Amino acid sequence: MAAALLALLAAPAVADVKAGVDAWSAGDYGRAVVEWQGPAAEGDADALFNLAQAYRLGRGVPADNARARQLYEEAAKRGHVKAADNFGLMLFQEGEQEKAMPMIRAAAERGDPRAQYVLGLSHFNADYAPRDWVRAYALMTLAQGQGLPQAQEAIAQMDRYVPMVQRQQAQSLARQLEAEAKTQRSAELAAAELGTVAPAVAAQPQPAVLTRPAPAPAPVPAPAPVVTKAPVEPRASYPATAPVAAPAPVRVAAAPTRAPAPAVRTGGTWRVQLGSFGVPANADRMWSQLSGNPALAGTKKTLVPSGRLTRLLATGFASEADAARACTRLKAQGQACLVAGQG
Numbered sequence: 001m002a003a004a005l006l007a008l009l010a011a012p013a014v015a016d017v018k019a020g021v022d023a024w025s026a027g028d029y030g031r032a033v034v035e036w037q038g039p040a041a042e043g044d045a046d047a048l049f050n051l052a053q054a055y056r057l058g059r060g061v062p063a064d065n066a067r068a069r070q071l072y073e074e075a076a077k078r079g080h081v082k083a084a085d086n087f088g089l090m091l092f093q094e095g096e097q098e099k100a101m102p103m104i105r106a107a108a109e110r111g112d113p114r115a116q117y118v119l120g121l122s123h124f125n126a127d128y129a130p131r132d133w134v135r136a137y138a139l140m141t142l143a144q145g146q147g148l149p150q151a152q153e154a155i156a157q158m159d160r161y162v163p164m165v166q167r168q169q170a171q172s173l174a175r176q177l178e179a180e181a182k183t184q185r186s187a188e189l190a191a192a193e194l195g196t197v198a199p200a201v202a203a204q205p206q207p208a209v210l211t212r213p214a215p216a217p218a219p220v221p222a223p224a225p226v227v228t229k230a231p232v233e234p235r236a237s238y239p240a241t242a243p244v245a246a247p248a249p250v251r252v253a254a255a256p257t258r259a260p261a262p263a264v265r266t267g268g269t270w271r272v273q274l275g276s277f278g279v280p281a282n283a284d285r286m287w288s289q290l291s292g293n294p295a296l297a298g299t300k301k302t303l304v305p306s307g308r309l310t311r312l313l314a315t316g317f318a319s320e321a322d323a324a325r326a327c328t329r330l331k332a333q334g335q336a337c338l339v340a341g342q343g
Contacts, residue, residue, distance in 0.1 A: 017047050018279060024050075029060030040071070048075035049083045056086075065090070076103075085112050092118060097128045108139060111181035111331075113146040117154065124158060133162045137170035138177055147332035185338060268318035271302065272327050273340040276309040283312040290314075295329040302343065315343050 020035030033054050039047035052071035055064045069090050075083035088103025101122070107115035120139035122129035137158055144151035159167075274290060277283045280303065287301045299316035317323035320339060327337040 017044060017050070018282070020047070020050060024060075029054065031060075033060035043074075043078060045075045045078040045080040045083070048072075048078070049080050052083065052086070069094075081110065085110075085115060089114060089118070101128050109177075109181060110184055111142070111146075111178070113143040113148040113151070116140070116143040116146075117148055117151050120151075121154065124154075133158075134166050134169045134173055137162050137167055138173040141170060141174045142178060146328065182339075268316055268322065269342045270317035270320055270323040271313040271315045271340040271343050272296075272299075272317065272323050272330075273338045274312045274314060274330075275336065276306065276311050278309060280310040283310050286312055290330075290335065293330070293333075293335075295326040311340075313340055313343070 016035050016039045020032040023029075023035060024032035033051065036047040036050045036054075040051050048071050052068045052075060054060050055062075055068040055071065057063065069087065072083045072087035072090065076087050084103055085107040088100045088107060091097075091100035092104060104115045104118050104122075108119045116139040119129065120136045120143065121127070122136075123132040123139070124136035125131075137155075140151050140154050140158060144155055162170075275283065275286055277286075283303055284301075290296060291301070296314045299314040302313040302315045304311040304313060314326075317326065320341075323339045327339055330337045
């Protein structure tokens with residue numbers, strides 16, 4: 001998504017942001033920060049996000065969570081979705097849960113596994129969200145499916161309390177939430193390509209409308225409704241907000257983690273979109289980084305012009321399900337993707 005947003009920026013700012021990304025990729029973090037400072041001062045959302053990541057990780061500048069938070073917020077106000085996700089998680093970790101929850105809900109609806117984990121625990125414990133074990137279990141199932149380690153332990157804790165009938169209902173809800181997230185990501189990608197990205201967060205986030213009254217925030221989990229059970233207290237902790245991957249936008253992805261090779265593909269026509277680029281050479285660069293990933297084994301690079309952007313797609317999946325499985329594996333490694341249909 002950050003790659004699609006990049007192409008919508010003014011040409012001089014894009015050039016500076018790209019120079020910073022190149023410097024970061026070469027390990028010259030100080031130079032990268034210098035390149036991003038000018039565009040960030042002019043309100044470039046990608047540059048603001050990159051600087052926030054640099055301050056968060058302490059690369060090229062001293063680590064400074066307060067400065068990182070400020071930059072995430074500025075980028076989020078300018079429509080940077082990933083900045084809004086990180087800003088919301090930082091707020092939650094720093095004790096501003098009520099302010100964070102609208103952004104965490106929005107991130108969870110887009111399929112962010114960290115936000116799904118936080119929101120799932122909130123619904124499970126009735127902390128900052130209504131108690132809803134079906135939705136809690138569904139969200140945690142989705143987070144676990146995307147490879148979030150904390151989710152597996154949380155699921156094991158929930159299994160001690162959530163009745164089997166509610167777990168079955170949660171599986172159906174999880175499929176519904178996953179489909180809704182896919183639709184939302186597709187709409188955001190299309191909006192980015194058309195230059196109509198909506199702001200990711202307002203200056204003063206307002207709480208989402210709930211179908212039932214939210215309980216008063218309580219740091220201590222409430223007891224389970226079954227009288228014979230002990231108080232519900234999942235041992236999984238809320239996730240840290242510091243990202244694992246390098247802080248460049250998605251257009252420069254970190255090297256993928258190797259995984260067992262999938263079944264050999266025989267040249268299907270289904271495709272997975274890996275990004276949209278204002279600089280075509282960046283599409284070639286990303287393909288060179290991802291082409292060896294087992295999730296893309298047997299596929300070929302396809303470049304599709306789309307206005308001012310060049311879309312990078314992996315073509316050769318035998319079915320929509322095959323493409324969706326590959327995309328899920330890529331997202332678990334931190335690589336954004338989208339099933340793009342048949343070519």
